[in-house]
Amino acid sequence: MTNANTSTVASAAEDAALSYPSPFKEFWQGFSYNKGAVAGLIFMSIVLLCAILAPLVAPYSPIEQYRDHLLTPPAWLDGGSVQFLLGTDELGRDILSRLIYGARLSLFIGLCSVLLALIPGVVLGLLAAFFPKVLGGVIMRVMDIMMALPSLLLAVAIMAILGPGLMNAMIAIATVSLPAYVRLTRASAMTELNRDYVTASRVSGAGLFRLMFNTVLPNCMAPLIVHATMSFSSAILEIAALGFLGLGVQPPTPEWGTMLASARDYIERAWWVVSLPGLTILLSVLAINLMGDGLRDALDPKLKRAA
Amino acid sequence: MLSFIFRRLGLLIPTFFGITLLTFGLIRMIPGDPVEVMVGERTLDPQMHADAMHRLGLDKPLYAQYIDYISNLLHGNLGESLVTKSSVWGEFKTLFPATLELALAAMLFAVVFGLLAGVTAAIKRGSILDHGVMGIPLTGFSMPIFWWGLILIMFFSVKLGWTPVSGRLDLAYDITPRTGFMLIDTWLAEAADPAANAGAFKDALMHLILPAIVLGTIPLAVIARMTRSSMLEVLREDYVRTARAKGLSPARVIFVHTLRNALIPVLTVIGLQVGTLMGGAVLTETIFSWPGIGKWLIDAISRRDYPVVQNGILIVATLVIVTNFIVDILYGVANPRIRHAK
Numbered sequence: 001m002t003n004a005n006t007s008t009v010a011s012a013a014e015d016a017a018l019s020y021p022s023p024f025k026e027f028w029q030g031f032s033y034n035k036g037a038v039a040g041l042i043f044m045s046i047v048l049l050c051a052i053l054a055p056l057v058a059p060y061s062p063i064e065q066y067r068d069h070l071l072t073p074p075a076w077l078d079g080g081s082v083q084f085l086l087g088t089d090e091l092g093r094d095i096l097s098r099l100i101y102g103a104r105l106s107l108f109i110g111l112c113s114v115l116l117a118l119i120p121g122v123v124l125g126l127l128a129a130f131f132p133k134v135l136g137g138v139i140m141r142v143m144d145i146m147m148a149l150p151s152l153l154l155a156v157a158i159m160a161i162l163g164p165g166l167m168n169a170m171i172a173i174a175t176v177s178l179p180a181y182v183r184l185t186r187a188s189a190m191t192e193l194n195r196d197y198v199t200a201s202r203v204s205g206a207g208l209f210r211l212m213f214n215t216v217l218p219n220c221m222a223p224l225i226v227h228a229t230m231s232f233s234s235a236i237l238e239i240a241a242l243g244f245l246g247l248g249v250q251p252p253t254p255e256w257g258t259m260l261a262s263a264r265d266y267i268e269r270a271w272w273v274v275s276l277p278g279l280t281i282l283l284s285v286l287a288i289n290l291m292g293d294g295l296r297d298a299l300d301p302k303l304k305r306a307a
Numbered sequence: 308m309l310s311f312i313f314r315r316l317g318l319l320i321p322t323f324f325g326i327t328l329l330t331f332g333l334i335r336m337i338p339g340d341p342v343e344v345m346v347g348e349r350t351l352d353p354q355m356h357a358d359a360m361h362r363l364g365l366d367k368p369l370y371a372q373y374i375d376y377i378s379n380l381l382h383g384n385l386g387e388s389l390v391t392k393s394s395v396w397g398e399f400k401t402l403f404p405a406t407l408e409l410a411l412a413a414m415l416f417a418v419v420f421g422l423l424a425g426v427t428a429a430i431k432r433g434s435i436l437d438h439g440v441m442g443i444p445l446t447g448f449s450m451p452i453f454w455w456g457l458i459l460i461m462f463f464s465v466k467l468g469w470t471p472v473s474g475r476l477d478l479a480y481d482i483t484p485r486t487g488f489m490l491i492d493t494w495l496a497e498a499a500d501p502a503a504n505a506g507a508f509k510d511a512l513m514h515l516i517l518p519a520i521v522l523g524t525i526p527l528a529v530i531a532r533m534t535r536s537s538m539l540e541v542l543r544e545d546y547v548r549t550a551r552a553k554g555l556s557p558a559r560v561i562f563v564h565t566l567r568n569a570l571i572p573v574l575t576v577i578g579l580q581v582g583t584l585m586g587g588a589v590l591t592e593t594i595f596s597w598p599g600i601g602k603w604l605i606d607a608i609s610r611r612d613y614p615v616v617q618n619g620i621l622i623v624a625t626l627v628i629v630t631n632f633i634v635d636i637l638y639g640v641a642n643p644r645i646r647h648a649k
């Protein structure tokens with residue numbers, strides 16, 4: 001019985017060695033080798049699920065004020081009640097519900113600002129790689145200028161012009177993360193451009209558009225995906241920072257950073273108002289960064305060695 | 308070497324003009340024109356409006372306005388604040404030492420602990436200590452630093468009462484600013500008049516500790532990570548094996564043979580943290596009510612004091628690009644391979 005089993009296992013292993021593993025399986029092997037990345041993935045899946053199902057998961061409305069329950073401590077402390085698991089804030093709003101709805105906002109703004117930076121960044125980067133002389137020079141100079149400004153300062157400056165608000169915060173964050181995408185795309189496209197397959201494609205008459213997006217771009221995707229993940233986490237941090245400075249999403253919208261803006265006044269008597277939103281930001285960003293590390297290990301062994 | 312400097316300078320100048328274009332464009336992209344912004348809620352009759360536009364040179368074509376702006380800049384005229392009516396450059400000069408003092412203290416914290424963490428992790432590679440120590444930069448990268456500041460205040464200032472909550476010095480002290488650096492000023496004042504200013508230096512130091520830790524956290528993470536990977540690279544070199552083989556003490560191998568060579572990339576990274584520090588200063592100074600450049604800019608934005616926003620950002624950006632330029636040059640001095648590469 002045991003013998004039969006081992007022989008099946010052995011032959012299965014042999015088969016697997018003969019056939020090339022599916023791209024997804026290969027990716028998963030690399031990714032799951034990194035335990036931190038798997039933990040990050042699990043945590044983010046829970047956050048994402050909460051965000052999507054917010055109206056079902058959250059016990060209360062995020063902006064409903066329970067005036068009889070101002071600054072109620074979390075349930076496990078003296079004076080806390082099961083009614084408000086993570087306590088209430090200075091206006092009697094349920095913190096758990098606000099955090100859950102806040103996840104919606106943070107993930108949404110993060111995703112949008114990544115896309116808003118990724119798409120133009122890739123196009124500009126490819127253009128810079130394909131036309132390195134004049135157009136590329138101009139694009140890269142402009143990116144250098146944007147890089148010279150500290151990113152938060154540039155975001156603050158953009159918010160100063162556009163005025164506070166959700167849409168403007170997305171634009172500001174996308175703008176500050178644009179140069180990194182352009183540089184990354186250009187650098188990887190430049191190396192690809194010298195490869196034989198690109199020449200072959202060019203010789204067989206592929207047009208510029210096809211060369212850019214069908215031939216070269218798919219081969220530059222690995223570093224871009226890794227960078228997009230990392231910049232997703234920094235976007236979450238930047239939205240929170242803008243919210244904290246009063247320039248981002250405006251109250252009473254439950255945004256993690258905005259929730260902290262007024263928390264400073266309650267530092268002496270309500271630690272949960274101060275700690276919980278920040279802890280949520282920290283854990284989410286940490287989880288995404290861990291996932292990014294795992295993606296890097298799985299997709300781009302070259303980057304792994306460099307880091 | 309000279310041609311290397313000129314090549315880098317050739318990149319610096321267009322970058323500077325690019326930034327002036329940006330700050331010039333900034334004020335013109337605000338909805339409504341600057342005159343409306345200045346008068347705010349009050350209504351203005353068309354004649355006065357036109358006069359104001361003319362006085363400010365805003366009725367000229369855009370390129371002429373830009374030339375005016377540049378010529379003003381080159382004459383050292385950075386405009387004046389709409390709120391305080393004092394010159395932007397003057398305000399910058401009085402506030403800058405506060406930010407510089409904070410940034411230097413933050414850098415000291417980051418360098419000392421970052422190097423320590425990086426070296427420890429590299430020596431004990433793969434051990435629990437390595438994983439534990441490297442957890443610090445990972446957390447540091449993910450830390451919302453404004454929250455980190457609040458948590459530190461909550462614990463050390465409110466709960467333990469060890470450090471003050473905000474500002475640079477207790478109001479009880481009256482210190483004449485000589486250098487603008489509170490540590491030096493209080494030290495001088497204490498030396499001059501020990502009775503009146505007893506404890507001023509210690510008070511200034513206590514005010515500085517928490518903001519410096521908060522501002523230094525991200526650079527600490529960057530330095531620790533860089534030191535570790537750079538150390539690991541150098542540890543693989545043949546000359547390190549030779550040093551070990553000829554029987555040098557492990558400490559000598561690590562500190563003299565390895566660390567010295569591993570430091571070159573780390574130094575560059577330290578130099579490039581200036582931008583991060585200026586960005587972080589905006590948040591840190593807001594949390595700790597630290598009277599520096601970051602808080603100045605944020606206050607200016609909330610008061611819609613556009614000349615301060617415009618030229619304050621210009622000054623900070625110039626500062627960052629000039630520092631990066633100097634780091635570049637120093638790197639070229641330290642590493643000939645960079646200097647001769649095209």
